Amino acid sequence: MNRQQLFEQIRKKSSYLCVGLDTDLKKIPRHLLAEKDPVFEFNRQIIDATHDFAVAYKPNIAFYEALGPKGWESLQKTLEYIPADVFTIADAKRGDIGNTSSLYAQAFFSQMRFDSITVAPYMGEDSVKPFLEFAGKWVILLAHTSNAGASDFQLIESANGRKLYEEVLLRSQQWGSPDQLMYVVGATQADKIQGIRALAPDHFFLVPGIGAQGGDLEATSRYGMNKQCGLLVNSSRAILYASGDKDFTTRARAEAQQVQQAMHHLLDSILGK
Numbered sequence: 001m002n003r004q005q006l007f008e009q010i011r012k013k014s015s016y017l018c019v020g021l022d023t024d025l026k027k028i029p030r031h032l033l034a035e036k037d038p039v040f041e042f043n044r045q046i047i048d049a050t051h052d053f054a055v056a057y058k059p060n061i062a063f064y065e066a067l068g069p070k071g072w073e074s075l076q077k078t079l080e081y082i083p084a085d086v087f088t089i090a091d092a093k094r095g096d097i098g099n100t101s102s103l104y105a106q107a108f109f110s111q112m113r114f115d116s117i118t119v120a121p122y123m124g125e126d127s128v129k130p131f132l133e134f135a136g137k138w139v140i141l142l143a144h145t146s147n148a149g150a151s152d153f154q155l156i157e158s159a160n161g162r163k164l165y166e167e168v169l170l171r172s173q174q175w176g177s178p179d180q181l182m183y184v185v186g187a188t189q190a191d192k193i194q195g196i197r198a199l200a201p202d203h204f205f206l207v208p209g210i211g212a213q214g215g216d217l218e219a220t221s222r223y224g225m226n227k228q229c230g231l232l233v234n235s236s237r238a239i240l241y242a243s244g245d246k247d248f249t250t251r252a253r254a255e256a257q258q259v260q261q262a263m264h265h266l267l268d269s270i271l272g273k
């Protein structure tokens with residue numbers, strides 16, 4: 001899916017919601033454990049319940065890897081089940097020396113056919129570029145993350161006065177265009193998003209951290225949106241585990257709809273109808 005098509009989906013659904021598929025066997029409703037593939041069954045029902053309101057799904061690979069070969073199978077089935085007009089993100093946070101990154105890219109883009117993958121920038125250009133060589137695919141580079149530890153390294157200032165995450169944003173724009181490169185910016189970093197948008201005016205940002213991490217959707221949207229929206233805001237636990245019982249799809253749908261309605265108002269008020 002290209003940038004224009006993504007924006008068209010956002011306009012069509014009046015939503016820039018990404019539902020994070022962080023599917024945890026310890027948290028899904030007990031009755032699903034009797035299924036042959038409880039992880040896929042949970043994801044299938046969550047996708048059915050939320051796809052009207054979501055423009056992206058983001059399976060966090062750790063939740064699948066942790067289950068061994070069965071987990072990879074559930075992931076593949078989930079990916080195949082996601083409707084074709086919804087953007088898919090492999091949240092794998094990969095990155096290694098060039099030849100290894102090429103194989104990670106092959107795994108997620110050729111074998112599994114995700115639209116995009118999250119990548120850590122800290123091994124530099126040659127670790128990121130192999131992911132950018134796949135036509136029509138996207139790299140989502142960690143810029144300023146949502147967690148408390150984000151300040152350990154990302155805020156360190158170099159001699160030129162730029163913080164490390166600012167350096168990542170500026171340098172990496174020489175590696176790939178806004179048609180293939182997005183950035184992760186935590187919703188808990190709403191105070192910095194205006195400055196981040198000034199450094200990367202045209203790129204899409206993947207914004208995790210609303211819901212369970214308490215990030216601010218309104219501020220993130222007001223200061224982070226560009227004229228193509230430019231935001232995919234993720235919520236995982238708040239939607240997936242709105243209920244741990246038989247009504248989990250109804251509750252997940254209601255939660256996703258509530259976020260979508262807030263997004264609808266924000267899109268209208270910031271971008272106009």
Ligand SMILES: O=C(O)c1cc(=O)[nH]c(=O)n1[C@@H]1O[C@H](COP(=O)(O)O)[C@@H](O)[C@H]1O
Nearest residue numbers: 020060118145146186208212213235236237
């Ligand atoms: O790359 C990510 O998606 C990510 C980056 C970041 O800075 N913070 C962050 O929480 N995430 C992911 O976003 C999801 C957030 O989940 P919830 O807090 O349950 O909504 C998890 O899958 C995290 O791994």
